[in-house]
Amino acid sequence: MKIKEALKLKNGSYILEKLINKDKAWLFLNDELEVPSEFFKIYEKVKRGYPIEYIFNEVEFYGKKYYVKEGVLIPRDDTEVIVERALKLLDEELKVKSKKFKINEKLNVKNEKLEINNEKLKIVDCCTGSGVIAITIKQYFPDIEVVATDISDKAIEVAKKNAKLHDVDIKFKKCNLFDEKGDILISNPPYVENSYPKPNDYEPDIAFYGGVDGLDIVREIILRAKNLEYKYAIIEIGYNQKENLSKFLEDKVKEYEFFKDLARNIRGVEIKF
Numbered sequence: 001m002k003i004k005e006a007l008k009l010k011n012g013s014y015i016l017e018k019l020i021n022k023d024k025a026w027l028f029l030n031d032e033l034e035v036p037s038e039f040f041k042i043y044e045k046v047k048r049g050y051p052i053e054y055i056f057n058e059v060e061f062y063g064k065k066y067y068v069k070e071g072v073l074i075p076r077d078d079t080e081v082i083v084e085r086a087l088k089l090l091d092e093e094l095k096v097k098s099k100k101f102k103i104n105e106k107l108n109v110k111n112e113k114l115e116i117n118n119e120k121l122k123i124v125d126c127c128t129g130s131g132v133i134a135i136t137i138k139q140y141f142p143d144i145e146v147v148a149t150d151i152s153d154k155a156i157e158v159a160k161k162n163a164k165l166h167d168v169d170i171k172f173k174k175c176n177l178f179d180e181k182g183d184i185l186i187s188n189p190p191y192v193e194n195s196y197p198k199p200n201d202y203e204p205d206i207a208f209y210g211g212v213d214g215l216d217i218v219r220e221i222i223l224r225a226k227n228l229e230y231k232y233a234i235i236e237i238g239y240n241q242k243e244n245l246s247k248f249l250e251d252k253v254k255e256y257e258f259f260k261d262l263a264r265n266i267r268g269v270e271i272k273f
């Protein structure tokens with residue numbers, strides 16, 4: 001098959017770019033060449049539902065590339081709104097000193113640095129998976145202390161690798177949820193209802209399921225954060241969980257606000273304890 005035919009196939013361009021190690025422009029300029037034989041094996045595997053991110057051990061999140069492998073959840077674009085919300089809280093409300101990155105010109109550089117009880121502001125990313133949330137926040141706010149936890153050995157291994165790749169200093173801890181104090185709790189926990197089918201057979205069940213209504217782990221995280229005297233929590237949830245979670249939050253926290261993703265579906269909640 002010639003490159004020009006492969007370019008018309010779903011994921012064809014991405015597979016070729018990775019295999020030949022050339023960009024899209026090169027592929028178009030050389031589209032009369034034959035594709036390498038490995039192309040077909042990979043293309044068929046992806047067509048049968050194997051995640052392409054696991055084939056090339058790479059995923060993009062918030063404009064940066066991360067390592068990922070089978071057994072660890074592939075970060076989703078929707079989770080970027082959780083990160084955005086945390087960056088906004090740190091920048092606009094808490095006025096923490098930030099580092100300006102080209103990819104997001106919205107953030108203003110502030111010269112103030114928030115210190116709580118004369119100590120560094122501390123964020124705990126519970127259920128960190130590949131570490132993308134914790135690492136992105138640390139890149140924007142290098143002065144804050146970031147701790148990331150996960151119950152899975154594989155996730156902690158991948159997250160550590162990603163922190164090294166992006167040269168950020170994060171404390172990783174393998175544990176059930178979290179047990180240390182902090183100021184802001186952030187999490188994309190498992191929140192899928194047990195009765196829902198999995199998107200594929202290759203990502204781990206433990207990354208998805210959160211009980212009958214999906215909120216078992218979310219509720220536990222909120223109670224722990226409250227008991228450990230966190231000031232804020234930002235948690236990803238499902239589009240249909242607002243009502244159940246509102247009832248739970250009503251008498252437990254000072255304020256809470258649900259926020260939406262780009263498709264205008266409910267995607268998370270920000271809590272002030």
Ligand SMILES: C[S@@+](CC[C@H](N)C(=O)[O-])C[C@H]1O[C@@H](n2cnc3c(N)ncnc32)[C@H](O)[C@@H]1O
Pocket residue numbers: 073074075076079126127128129130131132133149150151152155175176177178187188189190191206207208
């Ligand atoms: C939905 S994934 C999120 C991963 C990553 N934060 C992201 O957004 O791509 C949930 C993660 O929670 C972890 N997890 C599940 N139960 C846990 C528990 N009881 N304590 C800590 N981590 C847990 C899973 O291993 C998985 O990595």
